[in-house]
Amino acid sequence: MSDPKPHAAHPPIRSFVLRAGRLTEGQRRALEVGWPRYGLDPEDGLLDWDRAFPHSGRRVLEVGFGMGDSLRQMAEADAHTNFVGVEVHRPGVGRLLADALTLKLDNLRVYEADAVAVLGECIAPCSIDGINIFFPDPWHKKRHHKRRLIQPEFIAMAATRLRTGGILHLATDWQPYAEHMLEVMEGESALMNCSAQGGYCERPEYRPETKFERRGARLGHGVWDLLFEKRP
DSSP: OOOOOOOTTSOOOOSOOOOOOOOOHHHHHHHHHHHHHHEEOGGGOSOOHHHHSSSOOEEEEEEOOTTSHHHHHHHHHOTTEEEEEEESOHHHHHHHHHHHHHHTOSSEEEEESOHHHHHHHTSOTTOEEEEEEESOOOOOSGGGGGGOSOOHHHHHHHHHHEEEEEEEEEEESOHHHHHHHHHHHHTOTTEEESOTTSSOBOOOTTSOOOHHHHHHHHTTOOOEEEEEEEOO
């Protein structure tokens, strides 16, 4: 199978806008102290998981971890899984590194980079057990829909990185985006829906509930989880 890549004649459309967020002193310190231990460089090419982590285990990539709360909780709760997070916003990276240092987490590594580039250039085909993408920017306005991360080309590439039986897990609190996600995921022949009804799934216990999610639930807002498995 050929590896889906952006057409060379057109620069890729970014699904994010870099915000000039101010680092706290704690985040700045965590970046200085924690990066040598936890940081990964896309320029190093394909990630060697066995060298990057002290112990072998399941391999899970989280795309766009924000301030890192969910990723930190999952890594803390599951020491037998090795987690790699990808985020472009430095304050979020600093916050996660601060938590990782405090908790002395050994099963967490971080890229500060564009997730599309990391997935395409650093993650080998058929090498990971899970990809988590929780609450990506829905780009509400119609003229911005082309910026949405969840597009057929991206999902096709993500599917090639999963081992057989691996899970691609998406979550969003924006119903129109959930419908778009479901359409895109159903259109990828390498994946099959884990929902017996063919729609959305209940939130698995391993995905932490965010504070925004809890607040939204009190206001009657919905959250949609999609879990798709890599076919043999």
